[in-house]
Amino acid sequence: MADRTDGDNGAGGLEVALIAGHARAVPGETIFYAVRVTNTGSLAACNVCISDTLSGDSACIPGLAAGESVAVPLRHLIPASAPPGARVGEVIARADGAAPGAATYSIVVTSA
Numbered sequence: 001m002a003d004r005t006d007g008d009n010g011a012g013g014l015e016v017a018l019i020a021g022h023a024r025a026v027p028g029e030t031i032f033y034a035v036r037v038t039n040t041g042s043l044a045a046c047n048v049c050i051s052d053t054l055s056g057d058s059a060c061i062p063g064l065a066a067g068e069s070v071a072v073p074l075r076h077l078i079p080a081s082a083p084p085g086a087r088v089g090e091v092i093a094r095a096d097g098a099a100p101g102a103a104t105y106s107i108v109v110t111s112a
Contacts, residue, residue, distance in 0.1 A: 054089025
């Protein structure tokens, strides 16, 4: 899994980084991974929700103080019918009072 970060606007921006996960999977496999969400701004971020656009998995936390970070576990079930090849997803963090942040990732699906 590879990552990039966005959303640091200096006034309550969120940064998202993948901190664990698998780069390869087989159809029917569930992979578990984690993302670190950091409030890089000088304001609190409230109602922080993290969602994976590919798997649909999501998690919410009440908030992050300025400079605070938290690791959030997520999971991704590779559909049993998934053909071999790369699957690209994005994890997005949104919050009240903060610019959103995102990280992209890819998983290579191999034959079972």
